[in-house]
Amino acid sequence: MKKEFVVIGLGRFGGSICKTLIEQGMEVLVMDRDEARIDEFASIATHAVIADSTDETVLKSLGIRNFDHVIVAIGADIQASILTTLMLKEIGVKRVTVKAQNDYHAKVLRKIGADNVVHPERDMGKRIAHNIVSKSILDYIELSEKYSIVEIAANYHLAGHSILDLNIRAKYGITIVAIRRGSNIIVSPQAGDVIEREDVLIVIGAVEDINRFEKDLL
Numbered sequence: 558m559k560k561e562f563v564v565i566g567l568g569r570f571g572g573s574i575c576k577t578l579i580e581q582g583m584e585v586l587v588m589d590r591d592e593a594r595i596d597e598f599a600s601i602a603t604h605a606v607i608a609d610s611t612d613e614t615v616l617k618s619l620g621i622r623n624f625d626h627v628i629v630a631i632g633a634d635i636q637a638s639i640l641t642t643l644m645l646k647e648i649g650v651k652r653v654t655v656k657a658q659n660d661y662h663a664k665v666l667r668k669i670g671a672d673n674v675v676h677p678e679r680d681m682g683k684r685i686a687h688n689i690v691s692k693s694i695l696d697y698i699e700l701s702e703k704y705s706i707v708e709i710a711a712n713y714h715l716a717g718h719s720i721l722d723l724n725i726r727a728k729y730g731i732t733i734v735a736i737r738r739g740s741n742i743i744v745s746p747q748a749g750d751v752i753e754r755e756d757v758l759i760v761i762g763a764v765e766d767i768n769r770f771e772k773d774l775l
């Protein structure tokens with residue numbers, strides 16, 4: 558079933574969200590107060606509206622309440638981002654995802670009812686930094702302040718050993734939840750499974766335990 562989304566703010570982040578949703582076959586209404594941005598997306602998006610999202614009458618006249626999910630991708634104008642989020646939740650939009658500029662902004666957004674607050678620059682910075690520090694770390698996703706998931710290239714460090722041999726859970730307290738081998742995913746691998754050189758391990762655990770494991774892989 559096609560879902561209907563609204564993307565407010567067509568900077569790099571909002572623009573990228575809009576294009577990807579369209580590629581996935583979704584219906585997307587885009588809104589920006591800048592006419593040039595709307596011109597750029599008019600031929601891509603399902604509907605494109607030049608409007609200021611802090612104007613409640615505009616939001617209501619678009620019937621924004623009926624959309625499945627609204628993404629507030631307003632960049633530097635934190636006040637506009639907060640006001641827009643507040644009105645969307647007051648109008649009764651079920652799912653609102655908002656891009657936060659910093660931790661204070663994020664805190665306010667959560668307080669006023671944003672369903673999902675994202676920090677794309679901060680998160681991408683962390684992911685890239687982990688990859689720079691260790692070439693074995695392919696990706697790093699923070700689940701919460703305490704827990705993360707990492708993708709680790711098996712290469713010469715781990716290849717040839719079984720999961721039992723490596724004893725990762727006992728040594729570091731972290732768990733291999735899956736192994737990506739070519740186009741296959743081995744979910745919940747068994748203790749006897751032997752790691753191959755091209756494998757990618759998907760590991761979950763406490764941040765400090767994962768950090769210890771990362772250091773040992775250097």
Ligand code: ADP
Binds near residue numbers: 609610
């Ligand atoms: P990014 O860092 O993702 O590139 P920008 O700050 O460049 O973000 O872009 C944010 C977009 O949001 C701009 O196109 C801007 O015109 C739009 N925008 C900002 N405030 C509002 C608002 N109140 N209503 C509609 N669009 C807005």
